[in-house]
Amino acid sequence: xxxxxxxxxxxxxxxxxxxxxxxxxxxxxxxxxxxxxxxxxxxxxxxxxxxxxxxxxxxxxxxxxxxxxxxxxxxxxxxxxxxxxxxxxxxxxxxxxxxxxxxxxxxxxxxxxxxxxxxxxxxxxxxxxxxxxxxxxxxxxxxxxxxxxxxxxxxxxxxxxxxxxxxxxxxxxxxxxxxxxxxxxxxxxxxxxxxxxxxxxxxxxxxxxxxxxxxxxxxxxxxxxxxxxxxxxxxxxxxxxxxxxxxxxxxxxxxxxxxxxxxxxxxxxxxxxxxxxxxxxxxxxxxxxxxxxxxxxxxxxxxxxxxxxxxxx
Amino acid sequence: xxxxxxxxxxxxxxxxxxxxxxxxxxxxxxxxxxxxxxxxxxxxxxxxxxxxxxxxxxxxxxxxxxxxxxxxxxxxxxxxxxxxxxxxxxxxxxxxxxxxxxxxxxxxxxxxxxxxxxxxxxxxxxxxxxxxxxxxxxxxxxxxxxxxxxxxxxxxxxxxxxxxxxxxxxxxxxxxxxxxxxxxxxxxxxxxxxxxxxxxxxxxxxxxxxxxxxxxxxxxxxxxxxxxxxxxxxxxxxxxxxxxxxxxxxxxxxx
Numbered sequence: 001x002x003x004x005x006x007x008x009x010x011x012x013x014x015x016x017x018x019x020x021x022x023x024x025x026x027x028x029x030x031x032x033x034x035x036x037x038x039x040x041x042x043x044x045x046x047x048x049x050x051x052x053x054x055x056x057x058x059x060x061x062x063x064x065x066x067x068x069x070x071x072x073x074x075x076x077x078x079x080x081x082x083x084x085x086x087x088x089x090x091x092x093x094x095x096x097x098x099x100x101x102x103x104x105x106x107x108x109x110x111x112x113x114x115x116x117x118x119x120x121x122x123x124x125x126x127x128x129x130x131x132x133x134x135x136x137x138x139x140x141x142x143x144x145x146x147x148x149x150x151x152x153x154x155x156x157x158x159x160x161x162x163x164x165x166x167x168x169x170x171x172x173x174x175x176x177x178x179x180x181x182x183x184x185x186x187x188x189x190x191x192x193x194x195x196x197x198x199x200x201x202x203x204x205x206x207x208x209x210x211x212x213x214x215x216x217x218x219x220x221x222x223x224x225x226x227x228x229x230x231x232x233x234x235x236x237x238x239x240x241x242x243x244x245x246x247x248x249x250x251x252x253x254x255x256x257x258x259x260x261x262x263x264x265x266x267x268x269x270x271x272x273x274x275x276x277x278x279x280x281x282x283x284x285x286x287x288x289x290x291x292x293x294x295x296x297x298x299x300x301x302x303x304x305x306x307x308x309x310x311x312x313x
Numbered sequence: 314x315x316x317x318x319x320x321x322x323x324x325x326x327x328x329x330x331x332x333x334x335x336x337x338x339x340x341x342x343x344x345x346x347x348x349x350x351x352x353x354x355x356x357x358x359x360x361x362x363x364x365x366x367x368x369x370x371x372x373x374x375x376x377x378x379x380x381x382x383x384x385x386x387x388x389x390x391x392x393x394x395x396x397x398x399x400x401x402x403x404x405x406x407x408x409x410x411x412x413x414x415x416x417x418x419x420x421x422x423x424x425x426x427x428x429x430x431x432x433x434x435x436x437x438x439x440x441x442x443x444x445x446x447x448x449x450x451x452x453x454x455x456x457x458x459x460x461x462x463x464x465x466x467x468x469x470x471x472x473x474x475x476x477x478x479x480x481x482x483x484x485x486x487x488x489x490x491x492x493x494x495x496x497x498x499x500x501x502x503x504x505x506x507x508x509x510x511x512x513x514x515x516x517x518x519x520x521x522x523x524x525x526x527x528x529x530x531x532x533x534x535x536x537x538x539x540x541x542x543x544x545x546x547x548x549x550x551x552x553x554x555x556x557x558x559x560x561x562x563x564x565x566x567x568x
Contacts (some may be wrong), residue, residue, distance in 0.1 A: 194368055195415035195474075199429035200405030200481060202398045209432055213419050 061261035065252065066268065074248030075269055081162075081234040081244060085169035086227055092170065093177025098207065100182050111178065118175035124236045127168035131240050133159050161240035169233060173226065180222050184215035217288060224281035228274055235270075245269055317380045319344045319516050320485055325364050325374035327357075334360045336540045337374070342485075342533070347517045349527035349548075352537035353563060358520040359412075361537070362489050365518065366407045367400060378406060379484065405433065408478030412490040414470040416462040422449070422473050423458040429481045441480075448476040452506050468499030472506055479510075486510065488519040524567055528552050536560045 051057060065071055099111035118126075134155040143149035159167075188211050196206040216223075238247035246266050253262040318341040327335040334357045342348045350358045363369040365376050367384045376383040384400055385392040395403070416425050426445035430436040436444075449455045452472035454465075462470055471491055478486060488507065492500040504526050511517060511530050521527055527534055527548060534551040536544040536559075544551055544560045552568075555561045 189415075191411060191413060191415035192417065195411065195417070197368065197401070198366055198404055198407070198409040199477065200401045200433045201429070202401045205432055209428065210417055214417075217419065 056260055057264065058258060058261040061258050062264045062268070065249075065262060065265045068252070068265075070243075070248045070252060071245070071265055071269070074243055074245040075273075077162075077243055077248075078231070078234050078245040079273070081165060081169065081237060081242075082227070082231045084166050085173055085234070086230050088166065088170035089173025089230075090177050090181075090223070092174035093181050094212070096174060096178035097181035097185060100178060101185060115175045115178055118171045121172075123168045123172040123233060124239065126171060127164055127236060127240055130159060130164035130167045131161060133164075161237070161242045165234070165237040165240055165242050168236075169230065172233075173230060176226060177223070180219045180226075181215060184217075184219040185211055187218050188214045220285060220288070221281070224277070224284070227281075228277050231273055231277065232270065316343065318342060318377075319346075319379060320365065320518065321377040322361070322365065323375050323377065325361070325371045325376065327360055327364055327369060327371050334540050335364065335371070338537075338540070338542055339374075340535060340542065340545065342516060342518060344484075344516050345514045346532040347511045347519065347530050348533045348535060349531035350518065350520045350535045350537060351522070351524065351527055351563075352543075356537040357540040358537055359489050362409075362487050362518060362520050365487060366404055366409055368409075378403065401433070405429075405481050406484045407487060408481060408483035408485070409487040410471065410474050410478055410489065410491045412493050414462075414467070414474045414494075416470055416473055416477070418462050420461075421458070422454065422460050422462065422465070425462065425473055426477050426480050429477065433481070445476070445480060448479050449473070451479075451509070452476050453502070466499060467495045468502045471495065471503045475503075475506055475510075484516065486515055486517045488517065488521070490520050490522065492521070492523060522567070524552070524564075536563065538563070 096111045096114060099107040100115075102108055102111075137155055139152050140155050140158055141149045141152040143151070192210050192214065193206055196210040201209065234244055235246040237244050238250060241247065243251070249262040249266040253259045320342040322338055322340045325335055325338045326333070338357070338361055340348070350361065352358055360369055364371045365383070367376070370384070375385075381403070382392060383403060384395050386395055386399065387393075416422075417428065420428060423442065423445050426448060427436075427438065427441040430441040430444065431438055446455060446458065449458055452475055454469055454472055454476070457465060457469060457473075462473065465473065475491075491507070492503050495503065500523070504523060507517070507519070507526070508530055519527070519531070529548075531548050533545065534548045535542055536551060536555075536557075538559050544555060544557050551560065552564065555564060
C-alpha cells in the first residue's frame with residue numbers, strides 16, 4: 001500500500017496536483033526600474049549639458065588655476081589644519097572619555113561640562129572668539145598660580161589666525177571624539193579588563209594595552225567620518241583670513257572676478273581629498289579584517305611576521 | 314611552628330546589594346595542594362575565587378597570600394589599603410583562568426602569552442617569546458602561536474589562557490569553572506593540562522562542576538551552598554561518605 005505509490009504520484013493520478021518540473025518559467029518584470037532609470041539618465045544628461053555648455057563655468061580658467069601655486073599652498077594649509085585639529089581633538093577626546101568613565105565625580109563632571117560647552121558652541125563662533133582672545137587676556141603668563149610669574153607672552157603673537165583655527169576645530173572635535181571613544185571603551189567586554197588585571201597590569205597599563213586598542217578599533221569607522229567632516233569644516237577658517245584652500249580661491253577671484261571657476265577649483269580639490277580619505281578609511285578597515293583572517297586561516301607565526309600587526313608596541 | 318598556608322581565607326563575607334553571596338567563609342590551601350570548590354549554581358563559589366584576588370572586594374574578613382593580607386599592607390599595627398600598583402604586584406603571584414577565557418582578541422596567541430611578562434615584568438620580547446613557546450608547547454598549542462584567538466576552538470583558547478597565566482610564574486592558580494563554557498569533547502584537553510599542572514606541584518584552587526576531576530586531582534574538596542562552606546575534607550570523604558544532607562543531595566544530582 002505505502003510502497004505502491006508515493007503521495008505525489010497518487011495525487012498526480014488523481015488530477016489535483018500539477019508538477020512544476022519541465023514547465024516554462026517567466027521571471028518577474030520590473031517596468032518601474034526602467035521608468036525610474038530613464039528619468040535619472042535624463043536628469044544626468046541635463047546636468048552634464050549645463051556643466052559642458054554653460055559659458056560661465058569657464059573650464060579653461062578652472063584648468064589654468066587647478067595647479068596654481070596659491071591654490072596648492074592653500075591645499076597644504078587645509079591638510080595641515082585637518083591633520084593637526086584631528087590629532088589634537090582625538091588626543092583630548094581620549095582623555096575626556098577616560099575622565100567621563102572615571103570613578104571620581106569631579107573628573108566626570110569636568111568632562112561633562114567640557115562636552116556640553118564645546119558641542120554647544122559652533123566652531124565658527126569659537127574661532128572668532130579665540131582669534132580675539134587678546135582683547136580678553138592681553139598677556140599669557142606662565143607661573144605659580146596666585147604666585148610669581150615665570151614667563152609671559154603677548155597673546156596676539158601666540159594666538160595667530162592659524163592657531164585660533166586649530167583651537168576652534170580641535171576643541172569641537174575633542175567633544176565629539178570623546179563621546180565616540182567612550183562608546184568604544186564601553187563596548188570592550190569587562191572580562192578584558194579583569195583578564196589584564198589578573199596578569200598584574202596597573203590600571204593605566206590595562207587602559208593603554210588592552211582596552212584602548214580594542215576601543216579604537218571599534219571607532220575607526222566613525223573617526224574616518226569625522227576626519228572627512230573635519231576636512232570640510234576647515235573651510236570655516238577663511239573668515240580668519242587663514243589662506244586655506246577656500247580662502248586662496250577667494251583671494252584669487254577677488255582680484256580677477258572669476259568667482260565660479262575658482263570655486264570649482266576648490267570644489268574639485270575638496271572632492272579629490274575626500275575621495276582619497278574615503279579610500280584610505282576603507283583600506284584601514286579592510287586591512288584590520290585581513291590581518292586577522294589570514295592569521296586565523298594559517299595559524300602559523302612564521303609566515304605572518306611581515307603582516308602588519310595593529311596595537312603592537 | 315606550623316607551616317604558613319600559601320592561601321588563607323578568613324571569615325570572608327560579601328553581599329551584592331541585599332543578596333548575601335558569601336557568609337563567613339574560611340579555608341586554607343597549602344603550597345602544592347589542589348583545592349576543588351564544588352556546589353550548586355549561585356552558591357558563591359565564583360565570588361569566593363574573585364575575592365581571593367580582589368576582583369571583588371570582600372565586605373568583611375581577609376584573604377592572606379603567603380601570610381600577607383591581600384589588598385593591605387601592615388604599617389605598625391595598622392592595615393593600610395594598597396595602591397593599585399601594589400595590588401597589581403600581589404596579583405602577579407596569583408594566576409586566574411576564567412570560564413570565558415577572556416583572551417585579548419587583538420593580539421596573536423603568542424602575544425597574549427608574552428603580554429604580561431613584557432609589559433608588567435619588563436622582560437625583553439625575545440626571552441618572553443621563547444618562554445611563551447615553551448608554555449604553548451606544554452599546553453599543546455605551539456603550532457597556533459601566530460593565530461588570533463577567534464580562530465581557535467574554546468578548548469584551545471582556554472589552554473592559551475592557562476599558558477598566559479603561567480607566563481607570570483604565579484605561586485597560586487585560580488580556575489573559575491574553566492570547562493563550563495566548552496563543548497563536551499573539548500573538556501578533556503583542558504582537564505589534562507590542569508592535571509599536568511597539579512602533578513608538577515602547582516598550588517591550585519579550582520571551582521568546577523567536573524566531579525571526576527575533583528575526585529582524582531583534589532587534595533581537598535570544599536562543598537559550598539548558600540554562601541557557606543557546608544563541608545570540607547579529602548575527596549574520599551566528601552564524595553565517599555558525606556556528612557551533611559545537603560552535600561548528599563547535591564552529589565546525588567550531579568554524579
